[in-house]
Amino acid sequence: MRLENYLPYLVNRIGPPIEAGFADALAKAGVDLQSWRVLAALSEFGEQPVGSVSQLTSINFSTLSRLLDRMRRKGLVEKRRDGVDGRTVMVALTPAGRDRAEFLIPRALAYEAAMTRDFTKAEVETFKHLLGKLYDSLTRGAREDDERLAG
Numbered sequence: 001m002r003l004e005n006y007l008p009y010l011v012n013r014i015g016p017p018i019e020a021g022f023a024d025a026l027a028k029a030g031v032d033l034q035s036w037r038v039l040a041a042l043s044e045f046g047e048q049p050v051g052s053v054s055q056l057t058s059i060n061f062s063t064l065s066r067l068l069d070r071m072r073r074k075g076l077v078e079k080r081r082d083g084v085d086g087r088t089v090m091v092a093l094t095p096a097g098r099d100r101a102e103f104l105i106p107r108a109l110a111y112e113a114a115m116t117r118d119f120t121k122a123e124v125e126t127f128k129h130l131l132g133k134l135y136d137s138l139t140r141g142a143r144e145d146d147e148r149l150a151g
Contacts, residue, residue, distance in 0.1 A: 021115060025107040029100045031076070034059055034067055036104060039076065039093065043101035047092035049082070076100060 003009050019033055026036055034057070041056040042048060048056070054064045068091060071077045076097035082088035093101065116124045 018115065022108065022111050025104060025111070029104050030074075031100060031104075034063075035071055035076070036108075038064075038067065038071060038091075039097055039101040039104065040108070042077065042091065042093045043098065043105065047090050050079075050089045050091055053091055071097070 022033075022036075026033060029036070031039065037057040037059065038053060041053055045052075045056065050064065050068065051061070053059075053068075054061050057064065059067065068077060068079060072079060074096075075094055077091050078094050080090050080092075082090050116127075119127070
């Protein structure tokens, strides 16, 4: 095996510089990376059940629950019980959370453009497609297990 050609190594290796490149914007907004993922998901999809936020952000449920509590205390999100199914907890952005998301979204898009400046538009789209395909492949087994248990 050649480490420099091993896919998990290559994917893991780009994480820290990607995070570091967006750290200043996150610091200016007063949020961490996981909070940003929640803000972005709720900004795009609106109020969501906690389980959906977990899926959208790839943050495991127990970690997300603690994160949402911190974000609620900071005034960024609000949680409420669903009126139809009282067991379901819904999460939505507060006006302050929406402001943070609106501050970060253009910076995130500019950062994405900067980090892909050496790619053609077609290469960026192919790369995104392949990352999505890889994610689906990696998570398919877990989804099938969940469906089998629920079945």
